[in-house]
Amino acid sequence: MLKEGGPGFGHTAPRLRETIEALDRATGYLLKALGSNRPDEALAGATPYLRLFGLAQGGTCLAQAALAANAAVKDGSTDPAHPARIALARFFAENLATASRGLEETVTGGGGFLQDGVLALAG
Amino acid sequence: MFTMMNNARLGVGLQGVAIAERAYQQALSYARDRRQGRAASATEGASAIIDHPDVQRMLLTMKALTGASRGICYLTAGSDRPRPPGSDEAARKAAQARASLLTPVAKAFSTDIGIEVASLGIQVHGGMGFVEETGAAQHLRDARIAAIYEGTNGIQAIDLVTRKLPLENGAVVRGQIAAMRLIAERVC
Numbered sequence: 274m275l276k277e278g279g280p281g282f283g284h285t286a287p288r289l290r291e292t293i294e295a296l297d298r299a300t301g302y303l304l305k306a307l308g309s310n311r312p313d314e315a316l317a318g319a320t321p322y323l324r325l326f327g328l329a330q331g332g333t334c335l336a337q338a339a340l341a342a343n344a345a346v347k348d349g350s351t352d353p354a355h356p357a358r359i360a361l362a363r364f365f366a367e368n369l370a371t372a373s374r375g376l377e378e379t380v381t382g383g384g385g386f387l388q389d390g391v392l393a394l395a396g
Numbered sequence: 397m398f399t400m401m402n403n404a405r406l407g408v409g410l411q412g413v414a415i416a417e418r419a420y421q422q423a424l425s426y427a428r429d430r431r432q433g434r435a436a437s438a439t440e441g442a443s444a445i446i447d448h449p450d451v452q453r454m455l456l457t458m459k460a461l462t463g464a465s466r467g468i469c470y471l472t473a474g475s476d477r478p479r480p481p482g483s484d485e486a487a488r489k490a491a492q493a494r495a496s497l498l499t500p501v502a503k504a505f506s507t508d509i510g511i512e513v514a515s516l517g518i519q520v521h522g523g524m525g526f527v528e529e530t531g532a533a534q535h536l537r538d539a540r541i542a543a544i545y546e547g548t549n550g551i552q553a554i555d556l557v558t559r560k561l562p563l564e565n566g567a568v569v570r571g572q573i574a575a576m577r578l579i580a581e582r583v584c
Contacts, residue, residue: 275582276581276582276583276584277582277583277584278583278584282583282584285583286580286583286584289580289583290577290580290581293573293576293577293580296573296576297570297573300561300566300569300570300573303557303561304561304562304566307557307558307561307562312558315557315558316554316557316558318557319550319553319554319556319557319558320549320550320553322553322556322557323500323501323504323505323549323552323553323556323557324505324508326501326505326556327464327465327468327501327504327505327508327509328464329573329576330464330467330468330471330498330501330572330576331461331463331464331465331467331468331505332464333467333576333579333580334463334464334466334467334468334470334471335460335463335464335467336579336580336583337467337579338463338467339583340579340582340583361456361459361460361463364456364457364460365460365461365463365464368453368456368457368460369457369460369461369464
């Protein structure tokens with residue numbers, strides 16, 4: 274596959290791929306929990322999973338816009354909106370999507386509160 | 397009934413995007429005018445607060461979250477649009493399934509970021525954001541309900557995980573993740 278980009282994309286590619294793979298692993302965990310009759314485990318991770326999904330899908334949408342902007346620049350466009358789109362996708366990937374690994378851990382390993390979390394609410 | 401409900405959820409998601417956008421535009425304008433402190437790169441006088449890295453970070457966070465959620469909402473809307481008679485049935489069903497999967501994300505993610513972005517907008521304004529004079533606080537009040545009505549964001553998350561992930565034994569969500577990978581693979 275022909276790859277597109279340039280220095281303006283910074284670390285967009287690896288950060289975005291890490292985010293998507295974190296989503297994939299979290300998805301697998303939840304599907305397994307649902308299929309193994311452990312619905313509470315799936316429910317415990319639902320909200321952080323939705324956030325992770327938004328980061329992956331949103332980051333992908335921004336990257337797609339950045340790729341279109343890159344193509345326009347290569348075609349000779351001098352519209353400042355194009356480098357702006359590339360910079361925005363980069364910022365998202367390098368600064369916001371980086372939460373994805375933590376969210377994956379929360380989804381797959383944060384359900385312990387179902388057993389004794391209420392103890393923390395007593396005092 | 398579900399067509400109406402999904403349309404309403406998407407509409408509320410777009411409210412989150414819209415409030416975030418106006419909070420961002422206002423904060424950007426304020427940051428360009430307001431002068432306070434001296435940026436590290438400046439040699440004299442008070443700098444516009446947009447020259448400070450932390451303010452840049454806040455504004456970029458606002459713009460990036462708004463753009464990302466706008467993309468999710470548009471993707472959802474494009475998947476859910478009516479198709480003319482005679483359209484490929486398989487493609488129509490696949491698009492509907494994608495819209496079903498993305499609708500709770502469009503609603504909950506976009507309204508959550510609407511609140512976050514409006515709150516950052518107040519922060520950019522400083523004390524002037526907390527009082528009523530600039531209108532920055534009104535954006536947060538406007539955004540706050542959107543995470544609650546039309547199905548709270550907790551309900552959207554339950555819908556996503558328990559109803560949408562198992563669609564076609566996981567094939568719909570795996571297909572969407574594969575589509576994300578295709579785009580990510582093009583970036584170098």
